[in-house]
Amino acid sequence: MSDPYVQADEPEEHDAPPAPPRDRRRKRRFSGCLPMLVFVAVLAALIFALFKVVDPLAEVKGWFADPKDFDGPGTGHVCxxxxxxxxxxxxxGRLVDEGVVGSDEAFSDAAEAADAGVxxxxxxxxxxxxxxxxxxVLADPGNSGCLSKLTFLPGKTVKEIVALLAKNTDFSRAAYEKALRDPDALGLPxxxxxxxxxYLAPGSYEVGRNATPRSILRAMVTRWSEEAKDLDLEGRASDLGYTVHEMMTIASLVEAEGSxxxxxxxxxxxxxxxxxxxxxxxxxAGFLQIDSTIAYALGRNPGVALTEDQLQIDSPYNTREHKGLPPGPIDAPSSASLNAALNPAEGDWLYWVTVNLRTGKTKFALDHDEFLQYKAEYTAYCxxxxxC
Structure with a gap:
């Protein structure tokens, strides 16, 4: 006879084990999926942000995009x-470097489409x-012959002008120096x-394709002659008791000292x-004592301070050692400096000192003592x- 307690506590072998509670099993499944859901959400956000910032097809698209080209019609002047x-x-390539076209590909494509050469x-x-x-423009030889523009600021010496010409034209310094040795051909007075x-008037000049060193320099002398005529330079200089050459020299000193x-x-x-x-x-005592004339003799910038030894240079341009005007102009004066020379202010001043180099404030003195006061003011400023 079997034990009733065993029969009650131990089920038959074919009976299935009791299933776990439904709510507990569902809870375990949900908690296992949560990290995966979070990961997917973060990944999606990153991919979205990446596509917002970087277009992965941008480089590929660039292979098929039109080459860079300007809309035109263009601005300025390029010879x-x-x-x-x-x-x-x-x-x-050179057109791109000079900012004429947007890309050499666009230029090549346009030339191919027009079946054009250069x-x-x-x-x-x-x-x-x-x-x-x-x-x-480039495909038509009839368009050839444009003008280059050269600009010379006032205050330049012949040496400086020649250096600028040699740098910006197809002619050497020696070619310009040779032309200068024929003053009659240049029209010099x-x-x-x-x-x-x-006598090489400052300003802007257009240099044509057929220009020569002689024609370029002659154009500068011609402009000076035209301005001299417009100003009645000879007559007005005579009224002041000076020659044209002396007046040009005075104007050049004004330019060097007060540009x-x-x-x-x-x-x-x-x-x-x-x-x-x-x-x-x-x-x-009749001495000009203008150091810019000495700087000219030394081939230096007139704004650079000179040493005591330099101030004693043996030269007719040393206006500390030689009375009166130097032999001739020391630069190409501006119209303003020439007008100042022809129309001097009224006053008994013998000295001047620019006491503030940034503002250009300049004081004029009647005697040496007053000059020394202004010089001390300049020293304090420096x-x-x-x-300075």
Whole structure:
């Protein structure tokens, strides 16, 4: 007989084990999926952000995009040279460098579409042109012959002008120096005595394809002659008791000493020069004592301070050692400096000192004691300024 307690506690072997509670099993399954759901959400956010910032197809799209091209019509003036042996490829790169076209690919495509080539010469182009427009200009030899523009600021010496010309044209320094040795061909006035210093008028000039060193320099002398005629330079200089050459020399000194000053101060500097020249019994005893003339003799910038040894240079341009005007101009004066020389201010000043180099404030003194006061003011300014 079997034990009733065993039968009650131990089920038959074919009976299935009791299932776990439904809610507990569901809870375990949910907690296992949560990390995966969070990971997927974060990954999706990162992918979305990546597509917002970087287009993975951008590089591929670039392979099929049109080459960069400007809309045109362009601005400014570029005198572009096509050299012997140039082709579409070599020209396209230089056009990009000069800002004429947006890309050499756009230029090449436009040339191919027009079945066009290039020809040696100088051609008038503009910056930011449509490539097809640039091709149209360069493909026609009849467009060759544009003008280059050269600008010379006042205050330059002949030596400096020649250096700028040699740098910006196809001619050497020696070629310009050779042209300067033929003053009659340049149209220099007789009073210049063969020296072009002061007679090469500053300003802007257009240089054509067929220009030569002689024609370029002659154009500068011609402009000076035209301005001299407009000003009645010879007559007005005579009224003041000076020759044209002396007047050009005075104007060049005003330019060297007062190029950054107002027209009024330029006229005052001119008056000081006249006062020193015309009053040999004054404190200055007929000496101009202008250091920019010495700097010219030394081939130095007139704004650079000179040493005591340099101030004693043996030269007719040393106005500390030689009375009166130097032999001739020391630079190419501006119209403002020439007008100041022709229209000096009224006053008895013998000295001037620019006491503030940043503002150009300049004080004029009647005697040496007053000059020393202003010089001390300038020295004090230099002690606290890096402009000196």
């Amino acid at each position: 572009f040279e096509v050299k012997e042996g140039d082709n579409i490829g070599s020209v396209g 020809f040696p010469g100088t051609f008038p182009l503009q910056r930011e042109m449509k490539a097809s427009d640039a091709v149209e 007789a009073e210049a005595a063969g020296n072009a210093e002061g 950054t000053l107002s027209d009024e101060d330029k006229a005052r500097i001119a008056r000081v020069i006249y006062n020193r020249l015309e009053n040999p019994t004054a404190e200055t 002690d606290t300024s890096d402009a």
